[in-house]
Amino acid sequence: MQRTIKLVSSIVTVLVILGFSGLAFAQGADVQAVKTQGLASNYGLIALAAGLAIGIAALGGGIGQGRAAAAALDGIARNPGAAGPIGGRMILGLALIESLVIYALIIAFLLVGKIG
Amino acid sequence: MGEHGTWFDYLNRFEGYRSLNHWLEAHLARHWKWQMFGESGWSMAHVLVALLVVIVTAWGAMAFFKGTKSADKGIVPPRTMNLRNFFEYMAEAVYGMVEGTMGEHNAARFFPLIGALWLFILIGNLIGLIPGFISPNDTLKTNVGIALMVFLLTHIYGVKEHGLAYFKHFLGPSLPLAPLMLPIELISHIARPMSLAMRLMGNMLADHKVVLSFFVLVPVLVPLPFMLLGLLVCLIQALVFCTLTMVYISMAVEHGEH
Numbered sequence: 268m269q270r271t272i273k274l275v276s277s278i279v280t281v282l283v284i285l286g287f288s289g290l291a292f293a294q295g296a297d298v299q300a301v302k303t304q305g306l307a308s309n310y311g312l313i314a315l316a317a318g319l320a321i322g323i324a325a326l327g328g329g330i331g332q333g334r335a336a337a338a339a340l341d342g343i344a345r346n347p348g349a350a351g352p353i354g355g356r357m358i359l360g361l362a363l364i365e366s367l368v369i370y371a372l373i374i375a376f377l378l379v380g381k382i383g
Numbered sequence: 384m385g386e387h388g389t390w391f392d393y394l395n396r397f398e399g400y401r402s403l404n405h406w407l408e409a410h411l412a413r414h415w416k417w418q419m420f421g422e423s424g425w426s427m428a429h430v431l432v433a434l435l436v437v438i439v440t441a442w443g444a445m446a447f448f449k450g451t452k453s454a455d456k457g458i459v460p461p462r463t464m465n466l467r468n469f470f471e472y473m474a475e476a477v478y479g480m481v482e483g484t485m486g487e488h489n490a491a492r493f494f495p496l497i498g499a500l501w502l503f504i505l506i507g508n509l510i511g512l513i514p515g516f517i518s519p520n521d522t523l524k525t526n527v528g529i530a531l532m533v534f535l536l537t538h539i540y541g542v543k544e545h546g547l548a549y550f551k552h553f554l555g556p557s558l559p560l561a562p563l564m565l566p567i568e569l570i571s572h573i574a575r576p577m578s579l580a581m582r583l584m585g586n587m588l589a590d591h592k593v594v595l596s597f598f599v600l601v602p603v604l605v606p607l608p609f610m611l612l613g614l615l616v617c618l619i620q621a622l623v624f625c626t627l628t629m630v631y632i633s634m635a636v637e638h639g640e641h
Contacts, residue, residue, distance in 0.1 A: 362623040366578065369585030376588070 324371030
């Protein structure tokens with residue numbers, strides 16, 4: 268049963284990847300038209316991109332930081348004497364997770380800077 | 384919200400400063416655009432604030448040294464929180480941090496570097512919270528400088544410790560895996576200074592913008608919680624930068640597999 272599942276899932280993966288490569292060929296003509304229209308008419312897309320960038324990044328970051336904080340609080344609840352070191356490492360972990368959100372925020376700033 | 388004026392703009396009253404500014408702008412300003420970086424304005428404010436940070440650090444260090452030369456050789460801490468006490472506290476805290484992460488033998492060796500980084504980044508971050516100053520860490524200029532220095536130093540310390548066999552670390556644990564491990568290790572090494580610089584810059588810039596946005600909306604009491612958050616973020620980002628530096632250097636210098 269396990270081997271069948273593995274075989275089927277690997278075949279499906281290969282088919283999906285081949286399917287996506289077909290999509291890439293279809294965009295050739297579109298990209299040229301968009302570029303020649305100039306930047307001003309793309310402001311809508313750029314604004315949408317900026318909003319989506321920070322939105323999705325904040326979503327993932329929020330979930331990740333929530334899990335980290337929950338694990339740290341669990342550890343402190345089991346062992347209140349270790350609250351100092353556990354809290355310190357929690358802050359470090361939170362800052363590292365947050366840095367990924369900050370990368371997306373920088374992209375959002377750069378995109379917003381392109382508008383107007 | 385773009386950059387705002389600083390106290391250093393009052394220096395523009397002096398003709399000498401204006402001509403110095405124009406001369407520097409003629410020689411050093413960036414006229415090219417690359418990828419996503421647009422046109423850049425020009426201001427000497429960041430350089431002047433960075434100089435101010437260095438002056439404050441040097442002043443604190445001198446206060447610390449004067450303390451060690453006092454009658455009791457600096458054993459008794461001062462009664463009140465003055466500059467010497469603050470720097471003594473920071474020195475001890477950073478030494479504890481370095482010893483905890485890198486082990487005793489390495490701690491004495493790398494403590495000056497980590498301590499200098501910590502003081503520069505912390506005071507640079509905090510000075511951005513004072514109205515009228517900007518943090519020199521909120522652009523890529525200062526941050527890439529520090530991050531590149533850390534990157535070069537990790538490799539220099541690694542080569543010093545292991546000789547040229549240091550570069551065998553890039554090949555991974557076993558030889559057949561080497562063609563796979565080499566690109567991964569190279570990319571992860573190149574990503575380190577970029578991530579260090581961008582993390583610090585993003586945090587400082589975003590925090591400043593948030594405080595500015597709320598200041599524009601309600602100038603009276605509402606920006607206060609965000610400035611408290613900014614205080615916390617300044618401390619945490621200095622801590623994260625120094626911890627990552629310590630981790631990178633200790634990974635380059637460790638003798639684990641020998």
